[in-house]
Amino acid sequence: MATIRVLLIEDNRLLREGATAILNAQPDIKAVSVGGTNGDALAKARAFKPHVVLLDLGLRNMSSIKIVQSMRKDFPKTEVIVMDLIPAHADVAEFVKEGVAGFILKDATLDDFLHTIRSVAKGIKVLPPP
Secondary structure, eight states: SSEEEEEEESSSSHHHHHHHHHHHHHHHHHEEOHHHHHHOOOHHHHHHHSEEEETTOOSSSHHHHHHHHHHHHHHHTTTOOOOOOOHHHHHHHHHHHTTTOOEEEEEEOOOOOHHHHHHTTTOOOOOOOO
């Protein structure tokens, strides 16, 4: 795969801009980010055609699970990785049931973060053990 296109959906501006800068510093990753609304996320996905979506589990102004459902329906080839600080087992199970390809903790190392993105972009699921 050439450059991995990543759409980051995160409502915390500092995390969103910082993660986007980190990703864009990688030679094999190009990232764009969005905070706003579900409509903003879907519009960015249509325009950017990401390989991977990094999605904050706890968005304040929109439902993360609905975004996953929309992505799976409208962009079936786009893989979704959900990010959270300390996810509840029930949340992880619900997102896996909806078809996410990866889960990453927000306190993961930079190497783990990048490895998860690259692995999911190659079609490898990166999920916590059941």
